[in-house]
Amino acid sequence: MVTVRVLRFADGKPVTATSVAISRYGSGFLDVGGVFRGEYTNREGEVRYSKLDLPAKGKVIVDGHELYDGSLEEFMTFKI
Template identity: 65%
Template sequence: MVTVRLLKKSDGKPIWGEKIYISRHGSGFLDVGGVFGSEKTNKDGEVCFFKLDLPARGKIVVDGHEIYDGELEKIMIFRI
């Protein structure tokens, strides 16, 4: 499971209602990756991707803009 949390860079408050998805990189022939999400952040600025197993690498996209590409962790916090 991966939890993504978005905070405002200016004041650190949660950003709610932003659409997030994760594009997971495949690691081999049988593991082809996939797209998880297209969920909106809750009032705490969070989205949980329960079906995404770690370890994994992938891209995090917020409202159509890539904000991260690399190793995914259990909790990912971004100030945007």
């Protein structure tokens, strides 16, 4: 499971109703990766992807902007 939290850069408060998507890389012949559809952050500024198994590599896209490209972690925080 991966939880993405989005905070405002200016004051550190949660950003609500912001689109978050994860594009996961495949790691081998049978593991083709995939895109975990865009979800919107809740009132805590979080989105949880419970069907995403770790370890994994991929991209995190917030509000249409790629913010991260690399190893995915169980809990990831981004300030925008």
